[in-house]
Structure formats: C-alpha cells, structure tokens
Amino acid sequence: MADIEHPETFYGLPVLTLPGPDQSRTDPLPAADSVAWRLESAWRDGLTFAALWQHFLDTVDTSRVRALLIGPWWQEEYESFAPVVELLAGHADRFPALKALFLADVVSEECELSWLEMSDITPVIEAFGPLEELTVRGCGEPIDGKETLGLRPVRHKALKSLRFESGGLPSGIVRAIGASELPALEHLELWLGVTEYGGDATVEDLAPLLSGAAFPALRHLGLQNSEIQDEIAAAVASAPVVAQLESLSLAMGTLGDEGATALLSGQPLTHLTSLDLHHHYISDALVDRLRSLLGSGRVNGEIHEVEYWDPEEDEDRYVAVAE
Template sequence: MPVSSHIEQFHGLPVFDFVQAVEEGEGAAVTLPEPASVAWKFGLDFESEESFAERWQQFIDTVDTERVSAVVIGQWFADDPGGFDEGLAAIVGAACRLPALRALFVGDITYEESEISWLELCDVTPLLTAFPELARLVVRGGDGLELKPVRHEALTALRFEAGGLPASVVRAVAGCELPALERLEFWLGVDEYGGDAALDDLTPFLDGSRFPALRHLGLQNSEFQDEIAAAVAHAPVVARLESLGLSMGVLTDEGAGALLEGQPLTHLRALDLHHHYLTGEMQERLRQALPGVEIDLSGAGRPDDRRRYVAVAE
C-alpha cells in the first residue's frame, strides 16, 4: 500500500496548491484564496527550473503569510530526490513571516513522485525551535532523518511516516518535553529501509511516564506488530487513551489475542487495526469483546501467508 494520493485536507482546511495555481495563470494575475482559509501546498514540479528557495520566496512575497495557519510541503526537489536541507533552511528563515503557522506537513509526496524510502530528510529539530506556536507536525520519509530532544509547549500532534524510521528519532521523541502532546504516531517500517527501532525503544511511550496529555497513540507499520500488541496489552498509558493505532503492520492472531487477554479496552473510542493478518474468527472475537469501540479491520491479508508485509516500506 504505497502512498498513492496527495492529502486533500490538513489541519481542518482544504489544501490549495500555490505553485500549480501560479503556473496555470501563466504569469497573469492569479486570484488566490484568503490566507487563513486553506492549507497552502507548496512544492516543485518535475524538472522545475526554479529552486525550492526561489519558489518559496515567491510564496512569501505573494501571499499574506502572516495569516497563514497551515502549510503543506510537497516535492523539495525537481528531478531526483535530493536532501531537504535547502528547503528546511528556507522555511526556518521565513519563520518571522509566518507568526500564525500552527500546522506543517513535510513530504506530501506520492510514490509516483518518489518512493518514501528515497526521500532524503535531515535534522528537523529547527522546525520545532523556529515555530514555538506550532501545534501539528507531520514528517514523511526516514532516510537521513534526525531529531534532537527539545521542549515545545504548544505541540499537540506529532506524526512520523516512514518505510523505515530510525530508532534514534524514536528515542529523541522519548527525550522531548511535550506537555501539550495529545496525538503521537510512528510508522516504524522495516530494517531494510532503516527502521531499526526495537520494542525497548517504545517503552517510554507505554509506561505512561511521558506526555501527560496523550490521548492517541499509534505504533504502526511494524514487522514486530504482535510484540507491540502484547506490550500494549499491559501498558499503563492505555488507560488514559481515547484511541489506539496498531495498524499497517503484520499483526496476527497472536498479537490480537494478547490484546484481548490484557487490560480492558472497552473505554476506547477507536481501535485502528487496518492492514492485518487476522483470521475471521479473531476478527469476530474482537468485535464481540469491544462492542462499543469503532474497530477498523479493513485490509485483511491471508493469515496463512508465509510472506507478510507492512503496509508502507519502500
């Protein structure tokens, strides 16, 4: 299940592609939406003659960015995937022009533009330090991705999407002080593409000692999804969650059975298990045991399949 489509909404706003609108205008005056009414998508076209910095400056000079609350970054490269260093520098350099920015998505890129494992990231810590009022951050891609532990008072939602998420990033998040964080999601991925996190790296998120405001936890897209499920079954943090994501991985009856044999999950509003390898019998057991919980059991694989895959790898 590669990433096959661009997001259409972000931070509760429809996504508007600034570069596409300007290019379709062919140099004529373009009617743009009100700055606060959309999430502004920004990225380069294939074989673009302009650099990311040049296009970004055009955006900064054209739009009343002091009223922009959400930005979506697409391709920061024009042909072969290149590093995000230049793009990050341009974004951080314009922080003073974006005082209302509350949501940032880095990497709204489909597999037709670049496989997720080819996306070259960098140290994204400056995005948090430059935007102290940022409430939501999504980063797609794991190659070269780095993060340093920081304190951020405003961040309420953090998601890392990768076919292989470095364990160092998982550990850095565990070392952050994020008192307002309500939603945390990791696409852990596979070792072949740099996903080297182990179950021990997830312990800080399960024991309830971090992030007092956490209400949703997603530990997803993992080859050791059964082990994660077994750990979650007895994790102190679960009692205060409203929703839980264990989707996109190679979850089998073993992991689902461990969930059912552990602490009660009936308080959850939603349990996301989509893309799994559960038998029909186990799926029915889950429905019967959690009648008031919205359970996503879509994307079932064959339980007897010896070759099981996470949803997003390459």
C-alpha cells in the same frame, strides 16, 4: 505506497498548491488564512525551491498563513531536504500564525518513500513555537552511509499532534520523541516500518511512550506499520499509557493471532472509542472476539483484508508501507 496520498484538507483547511511565478492567474489568490498552502518546485522548468519560497513570501501575506505543506522540492535529481529546513527555520518570524506543517507531502508517483533525502528536522520544530500539528513523511534508510532523517529531543509547549509516516523509522527518532517534552501532545502516530528501510526501533525504544509518563495529555497513540507488530501488541497489552487513551492504532503491520491474543488477555480496552487494526493477519475467530469485546463499530479491520496472503499457503507477512 498504500496509505500514502496527498491530503485534500490539512488542519481543517482545503489544500491549495501555490501557482509558480510563471503561471498566469486571472482570479486573485485566496485569503492567506483560508487555505493550507502547498509548495512544490519539482519539474517546473528550472524553478528552484528557493525561488518558489521567495515567490511565496512576496505574494502571500505569510503573517496570516495557518497551514503549510512542503511538496517535492527538488529539480531533476532528488536532493536533500536540508536547504528547505534552513529556509523554514530562517523565516519562522514571517509565520507567526502557523499552526500546522507537513514536511514532504510526496507520493510514490513523485518519489518512493525510501528515496526521499530527508534531514534533521529539529530546527523546524524549535523555530515555530505556536505549531500545533506536524506531519513528517520519509524513511530513515541510510543514503551513502548517512541517515536521512534526524531528530533531537525537543521541548515544545504547543504541539498537539505529531505524525511520522515512514517505511523505516530509525530507533534514534523514536528515542528522541520519547525523550522530548511535549506537554500538550494529544495525538502521536508512528509508522515504524521495516529494518530493510531503516526501521530498527525495538519495543524497548518504545518504553517511554508506553509508560504514560512522557505525554500526560496523550489521547491517541498509533504504533503501526511494523514488522514486529505482535511484539508491540504484547507490550501495549500491559502498558500504563493505554488507560489514558481514547483511541489506539496497531494497524498497517504484521499483527497476527499472537498479538491479538495478548490484547484480549491484557488490560481492559473497553474504554477505547476506536481500535484500528486494518491490514492485519488475525484469524476470523480472534477478530470476532475483539469485536465482541469492544463492539464491531469500534474495531476497524476487516476479516482477511490483506491482499495476496493465504495463511494456509504463505506465512510471509508484509507491512502496508515499506519502500
């Protein structure tokens, strides 16, 4: 999974994995508000996530916790995220200071993105009113005929940053985001993925996000990691939301000359401080034109940076993150 890794910092705080109850520690735990706490129970000698969660509540002053990451939560076999959602939402009153939450901080060595058995995360968003930053990792590929990632339209006054990392983000999730009331949202990043892993969102599903009316405070928009990246770029080229943005990402997908030409012939982009196009299939000449338009320092995307792809021999394109 390219572009997938454990963060060393989260919400501006260093990440610390909570030692289990069976792990001896000579030095005391740091102050509850000085680190981002990461919980992982997988492969820890019978330690269930429920037991680790109780240990967390018992040993850390959770009233001061500002950032929390949920790592691998299963035991020997992959399990649904639903019980974790229930624990989080059920104990929200124990976390009055929580500002940032990362659901499923898992890398490929622990579980492939498409194998994560996610669930409806709406109860978590609804339970944590002060939450400002939410990152969700996991595909929407159905398991046994059931979608593993769910979201209903929500209203949340404090949320400033929302990020979905996925190799296949279901259209239902995209539509739910567009129908949500998030007046403080400044940063939105969606890894749309591919149909093979449940990423069936269309440009039409993105229409509320592109209108500019959904999130008036939005300053960064990432519509990336998509197999329809050219279509998305064409829609972005005339989208009203662009005028309010400071930065835009169309990275990680199959963006080629068609999409780049649409951007160059569309509305002005010169107000953007950053245009992220890394992992692209754009010809040298059009990359140069984009850099000339915005300045090379504001365009992130090296020429011919996609590995194992030769435009003269292989027309197949791939996204940065799928399985």
